[in-house]
Every structure is written in C-alpha cells, then in structure tokens.
Amino acid sequence: MDIGVPLRDLGAVDVSGLIKLVDGLTENDWTGNTFRQDALAASAHSATDNILIKTEWHPTASTSGLQHFEDLISVWAQQKGHDASNFLPIAREDTDIWPVYTLPEWLRYKDVLGPVVEQAIAPLKTPRGVVSRLALVRLKGGGTIDPHIDGHAMAAKAHRIHVSLSSTPSVEYKIDGRKFTMLMGHAYDFNNRVRHSVKNKGKRDRVNLFVDYYPDPGLVIRNPLDVSRPLYAEPTPRIN
Numbered sequence: 001m002d003i004g005v006p007l008r009d010l011g012a013v014d015v016s017g018l019i020k021l022v023d024g025l026t027e028n029d030w031t032g033n034t035f036r037q038d039a040l041a042a043s044a045h046s047a048t049d050n051i052l053i054k055t056e057w058h059p060t061a062s063t064s065g066l067q068h069f070e071d072l073i074s075v076w077a078q079q080k081g082h083d084a085s086n087f088l089p090i091a092r093e094d095t096d097i098w099p100v101y102t103l104p105e106w107l108r109y110k111d112v113l114g115p116v117v118e119q120a121i122a123p124l125k126t127p128r129g130v131v132s133r134l135a136l137v138r139l140k141g142g143g144t145i146d147p148h149i150d151g152h153a154m155a156a157k158a159h160r161i162h163v164s165l166s167s168t169p170s171v172e173y174k175i176d177g178r179k180f181t182m183l184m185g186h187a188y189d190f191n192n193r194v195r196h197s198v199k200n201k202g203k204r205d206r207v208n209l210f211v212d213y214y215p216d217p218g219l220v221i222r223n224p225l226d227v228s229r230p231l232y233a234e235p236t237p238r239i240n
Contacts, residue, residue, distance in 0.1 A: 001159050002193040006175035010123040010187040013163055015209075017112045022136065022165055022207055025051075030138055033105075035087060039064075039076045047143045053105045053113070054134040056154045056212075058098040069101055093130055096218030097153055100132045117211055120161050120187040126215035132158050133212035139171070141203040147174070150192040154214065160192040163209040170202030182208075 030049040037046055039062075040055060057069045066072050070088055077084035089101035106113075117131060132154055139145065150160070164182040173180040176194035190196075200206050 001155070001157060001191070003159070003189055003191050006178050006191050006194065006196075007173070007180050008189040009183075010120065010161070010189055012185050013116055013119045013187050015116060015163060015165055015185045018116050018163075018209065019165055021109065021112050025136075033087070034080070035073065035076055036135065038080075039072055047139060047145055049138040049140070051105055051109075051136040052103055052134075053109065053136075054100060054102050054131055056095075056098040056100045056132045058153070061098075061152055069099070092223040093217075094221040095130055095132070095214060097157060097214070098132075100130060106134075113209075116163060116209065120163050120209075120211050121159075121213045123187075124159060124189075124213065124215060126213075128217075129213050129215040130217045130220055131211060132214045132217075133210060135210045136165075137208050137210050139198060139200050139206040141200055141205060143200045143206075145198040147195050147197040149195050154212065155192055157216070158212040158214040160190045161211040161213060162188045162190050163211065164188070165207040165209060166205065168200065168202055168204050168206045170200065170204075171206045172199045172201060173197075174199075187211075 029051065033052070036050045036052045036055070037048075040052075040057070041050075057072070059067050062072060064072060064075070066075065073087050073089075074084040077087055086104065089103055090106065091102035093100045113134070117134065121129070121131070162182065164184050164186055167184040169181055171181060173182065173196065175191060175196040182188055198206075
C-alpha cells in the first residue's frame, strides 16, 4: 500500500516468544518448503527463505494457467516429489479482491504468532480487516533483494508490515531513494508501492515477520471448515 511516506514506525511489539521460536527453527524448517519461492514470489525475492503461513492468490497472478490454488500446490508438490496433502490450505477467506488461504503451518505457530500479529496491526485502528499474507522471511548475510515494486492487486490495498526479529544494523532498506534500518522488536508500515530493495551487508541473518493487512476487505466469506476460526472472537482483528 502507498502510505504516503517510505516507512512508518508503528512502535514496539513484544516479540520475545517469537524470537525464541525463530532461534529454535532448523535449516529444514526454513528451506524444506519452497512453494512461495517456486510458485508465488517474484524473482526479486528469490534470495530469501520463507515459512509461509497465509497468502492471497488469484489465477490472474499466475502464469501457470491453473484456476485453483489447490491445483497450483498439487502440481508444485508433484514436481518436488512431495505429498500434496501436507501443503493444502486449511482455510479460505474470500474478500472483494482475492481469496486468502491459510496454510498448515498456522497450526504449528499460531500460539506464538497470533499475539504478535494483533500487536503489529493494532496501531492501524481498523479491527475488521483481514491478514492477507503472513510469513517468516530470512535474508542471509550478504543477501540482496533487488529493486522492485510490488505490483499485484492486493499490494495496492493491504498494508505491508515488517516486524523486525533480528538485531542487524548492517541491513539497509532503500525505499523510494531513501535508506533506512529497522530496530529489533519494532513493527513498520512499509511502502511497497514505490521502488525498494534490501541489502544485508553483514554476516548475520535478517529475519522479519511479514504481515500484509487488508483493512477494508468488504464482506468476508469464510470457509465453514476453517479450523483456525475458534481463535477469532469479536472485536479482535482477523488473524486467522
């Protein structure tokens, strides 16, 4: 979303539990599921490792010709030699733009992620929105995300929030020609509708939680089989 400025600090978030979780992740946790890199992400993000938890998707965003998200996962899984049933979404929310899918990883991480997401989006003061994308993203030391502009339909409507989970002052964000760093434990509203890039000039990994938050999704139709739904209770924000 174009927020009118390159970056806005939304304040500190209690990330102590999430940092402990991240510290316990294995290399297989980071690299065992490459669905986002292989089938969803633009080439600029190929330098990152991801644990994808929620994502929006529409056939118009894909060159595969497939009409259903589940088919995209199944084709990818077959190519990788995986059992597709381990990767299929556990819930779907239909917004007035694109459907949003919750992936199985939510069940593993929800108890820690849920409170962090609620804190990160609270300053936006739009509690009826939908989290349209949620991912842990790692940029290794020396890694670079090339300059780009996020051009998909949801990018124009959803806030892109970064929650910084690592103390990496050597990581340089360049947004609309200006350079920024992020403080560990702070949430930032990030303008992804202007040209931006990231350089990790240090040796330590940069780890961020990405939260895309669509504040005005219209009437949201939820999958009645949504196993995450018990975590949602009015009037708290939709995080699942």
